[in-house]
Amino acid sequence: MINLTIDNKPVQVPEGTTVLKAARQIGIHIPTLCYYELDGMKLENKPAGCRVCMVEIKGQKRLMAACATECKEGMEVHTNSLRAVNARRTVVELMLSDHPSDCLTCSKSGDCDLQRLSQAMGIREIPFPGEHSHHRKDISPAIIRDMDKCIMCRRCETVCNEFQTVGALHAINRGFNAVVAPAFEQDLVDSPCTFCGQCVMACPVGALNTVSHTRQVMSAINNPKKTVIVQTAPAVRVALGEEFGMQPGEVVTGKMVAALRRLGFDYVFDTDFAADLTIMEEGTELLDRISRHMAGDKSVRLPILTSCCPGWVNFFEYNFPDMLDVPSSAKSPQQMFGSIAKSYWAEKMGLKREDIVCVSIMPCVAKKYECGRDEFKVDGNPDVDFSISTRGLARLIKQYGITLSELPEEDFDRPLGESTGAGVIFGSTGGVIEAAVRTAYELYTKKSLDRVEFSQLRGIEGIREATVDFDGLPVHIGIAHGLGNARRLLEKVRSGKVQFHAIEVMACPGGCVGGAGQPFHHGNSDIIRKRQEAIYKEDRGKALRKSHENPDIIKLYNEYLGEPCGHKAHELLHTHYFDKSDKTVIEI
Amino acid sequence: MSTENIPLHEDSTTATSSIPRPELLPDHQLRITLRNPEEPEDYCSARERGAYLALERCLSGFKPREVISLIRASGLRGRGGAGFSTGEKWKVCAETAGSQKWLICNAGEGDHDCHRVIEGMAIAAYAVGASQGILYFRAEGAPVVARMKKALDEARQQGFLGADIKGSGFSFDIAMHYGIGSFVCGEETALIQYLEGNRCEPHVKQPFPAVRGYMGHPTLVNNIETFATVPAIINHGAEWFSSIGTDTCKGTKVLTLSGQVKNESLIEVPFGITLREIIFTIGKGMKNGKFKAALIGGSTGGVLTEQHLDLPFDYDMLEEAGVAMGPGSIQVLNENSCIPTLLKNNMEFAADESCGKCTPCRIGTKRLYEVLDKITDARGTMDDLQELRNLAQVMHETSLCGLGRNAPNLILNTIDVFWDELVEHVTTHRCVAGQCKKMATFSIDREKCIGCGLCMRNCPVAAITRTDYIAPGHKLASMAIDLDKCVKCGTCKANCKFSAISII
DSSP: OEEEEETTEEEEEOTTOBHHHHHHHTTOOOOOSSOEEETTTTEEEOOOOSOOSEEEETTOSSOEETTTOBOOTTOEEESSOHHHHHHHHHHHHHHHHTSOOOGGGOTTTTTOHHHHHHHHTTOOSOSOOOOOOOOOOEEOSSEEEOGGGOOOOOHHHHIIIIISOOOOOEEESOGGGOEEESGGGOOGGGTTOOOOOHHHHHOSSTTEEEOOOHHHHHHHHTOTTOEEEEEEOTTTTTTGGGGGTOOTTOOOHHHHHHHHHHHTOSEEEEHHHHHHHHHHHHHHHHHHHHHHHHTTOTTOOOSEEOOOOHHHHHHHHHHOGGGTTSBOOBOOHHHHHHHHIIIIIHHHHTOOGGGEEEEEEESOSHHHHHTTOGGGEETTEESSOEEEEHHHHHHHHHHTTOOGGGSOOOOOOSSTTOOOHHHHGGGSTTHHHHHHHHHHHHHHHOSOOSOOOOGGGOSOOSEEEEEEEETTEEEEEEEEESHHHHHHHHHHHHTTSOOOSEEEEESSTTGGGGOTTSOOOTTOHHHHHHHHHHHHHHHHTOSOOSGGGOHHHHHHIIIIIOSTTSHHHHHHHBOOOOOOTTOOOOOO | OOOTTOOOOTTTSSOOOSSOOOOOOTTSOOOSSSOOTTSOOSHHHHHHTTTTHHHHHHHHHOOHHHHHHHHHHHTOBOTTSSOOBHHHHHHHHHHSOOSSOEEEEEESSOOOOHHHHHHHHHHHHHHHTOOEEEEEEEGGGHHHHHHHHHHHHHHHHTTSSBSSGGGSSOOBEEEEEEEOOOGGGGSHHHHHHHHTTSOOOOOOOSSOTTTSOGGGSOEEEEEHHHHHHHHHHHHHOHHHHHTSBOSSOBSEEEEEEEESBSSOEEEEEETTOBHHIIIIIISOSBSSSOEEEEEESGGGSEEEEGGGTTSBOSHHHHHHTTOOOTTTEEEEEETTOOHHHHHHHHHHHHHHHOOSOSHHHHHHHHHHHHHHHHHHTTOOOHHHHHHHHHHHHHHHHHOSSHHHHHTTHHHHHHTTTTHHHHHHHHTTOOOTTSOOGGGOOEEEOTTTOOOOOHHHHHOTTOOEEEOSOOOTTOSSOOEEEOTTTOOOOOHHHHHOTTSOEEEO
């Protein structure tokens, strides 16, 4: 242990602890900007580049960056000496001098770390008039890069390269022109970007944004010829409240449904219904592959990989083109919903496909890209027209002057709003595979599960492995969240080092609860954990907790689809994948 | 392995070598690392001068820890700029456990005896236990690169590089690596990043590269001049070496002497020499005008003035003066050098070379340049001078690496000494050196003007006309400048053969 004093307060820390962490331990707040950590998820950005956390250390000639300076025995740190305060302020002023002052209209206003710092330091004018750096704005189907606002904190770069191992973003150029961009400053859409959006989640300023479809949605709602339906993903209901001052993990399902009705949606449905449907298809596919494998069929590919996560789908299409037949061919719940809504439900309601506008509320950025994929369109009409993030929904609710907390609890419309607890837990890492196990176990063993909760599949570790006993058949399951973890697991599988029957992958830390469309967590991983707990709480409160027991799902198969993985189901609920490894076309 | 209390090898403190000791030259230079320009560089000539004797001596007679003790005892400090003790650095690297260790020679600058560099690297590698060396060159230095390549081939042929050198069981080889000339590559952590194939950016030095460096292995990074000094220490002993120089700085320093001195050249001087000796003895005095200042260490260094002329020149004196030695250059300035212009040009260089990683350097260099541009463009105010001082101070204190920390040095150590000159620029808008064209008022001395009309013919804006005054002794009427038309381009002054045009 190392003893030191910070602002004359003694503190004892283990060797290797940084001054920043030691200070936090005793409640001393040193401002930071580039430093970004998702505690417990092996994500840390510590370039010591912003120089906002400068402190004075006795005996050191220069000021030191608290985030990157390790504590030494007997160290005497002063965080608020005039020298340190003046230096920190000047550094922030410098940053502001090369930053557009358009806070009033910036998408990040209110959530911006630079804005917060400037306020806290009481900066009222920028003393360095001078040239601003300019970069081309890059608008992709899901993410907007407005690099005039980039402050070179490198958080996005670290998330993209080290955590997600996607490798789409790197620092380019030098000095005043330095900026983070795809290689050769290509457009993001031409890079290996998966649109997971974790760069947007990490960006402390408004340099990285999500594409917004709220205007199109509101104009559709106000078009009397259109029937506008909405589906809400499971992770949205456990995070939306945060935007309205509620505690992380507070479940607002009923109020959210009420708010959506007040916004004018004609029918408020639930993606959880489609999640149950996904389980019917994916669970059946899993059992089919396992039984064929056990029967000696060499052509069968195991493990089966989940395919609910669009960031993950983009990732394996680019990085694992040799394994395109490994993931489940089942569409994601968002797309299954759109497909069923515009076929089964449209027929039921006597509506024409083109008169229905299907909107999804997602905790996700990649869903914006997914709903625009060509294979999810019929004659150019997409199954899901628009995808709005949790944050986007919150903005709409605020714009319409709706006070979420005062709304009554309302129920989803039926039939596409009926769901089980299995559909709810899709929102957390481990949830999809647990939902699949609940159904697959009963279908395989023909026995009823006494205990539906599989604690061995839960948790927050980046890579988890578990074995579930299917009445004598040990089913090996792998779980990864975060694309870097997925890559590590997949590479082990590819090299034959490990063998699984099924692997669940979610691109975002914690799964969809930590999705990039969610309220900003500013690196506080406790928020993600609380949302995760809330998901499991919502599951416990459900009368039905296994997808195959959802009465409206049973009805859907009986009335329309026939068998799970049958002909009609294949046509509507399954997809195929593309080799995108040669996507990067470099034109110089 | 600890080298803390190892007694020096019995013959390590005294020279036993047959190589003659370098002697002080008549012009006060002392050449330990540089060879005389007239001596050929090929292996045979180098061998005649004693090349590789020190390496042979180490391999046959010294244990690695004895070599380190000797280097520590010599007091050699790294010549890269920071002046850290070379022996200490070697010791840390030697004491760090590692299956593979690397040696990196930063040859970004300089023009040294190639065989001496190779020999120094091999000795260092033997001392720290490295088996692979990398010689990093900037691509601009192409002729040096070709010479070094030849020397490496010769060294390999002669068995001084490669496997089992001279039957000692010690193996070491050197690979060359060319850079694209980023200034920040001179910073050791940035250099390592660059060599690993990453973006050339400095990192926080925790831990030191000697503990975890290239590819995660213990890595010794030294400047080319440091390595070039090593063979002489082995040959002539630590005691001899430490007898040269000042109390804290031993040996010699290679310097590029340029600017307003008659003898612009690459020189090597013992520490402790005075700036006066360097400029007026080795440099043979001022080429033009009167000594105003000496710019030390290039754009990231600082200036020494009249008051420093007779002080012993070493790292400590420079530090006291707030000047960084940097790569080791002295540019002598006369009264025609405008300090704000000098500051502006240097800041432009720093802004251009900034990697962009940390805020103070990325934006600070740009803003300082803008302020200096304003001052030299006659738009400056007293507030700008205040801002210059504050920003330079913060940049110096908060930048991540030496480039950003030293970039504002020049401002900090000139702002007080040349305060009056700076104030003149922002108040009366006068530039005594005449470099700031915006502030210049060109005037023709009608007594000196012979009326040749050259200025009139060359004036781009026809601001010069003939008067009707004929000075005594001249045949033609003198010329005059219409100040309302004058764009202060300076063409007239440059063309006048009779020094009749001046800036007032």
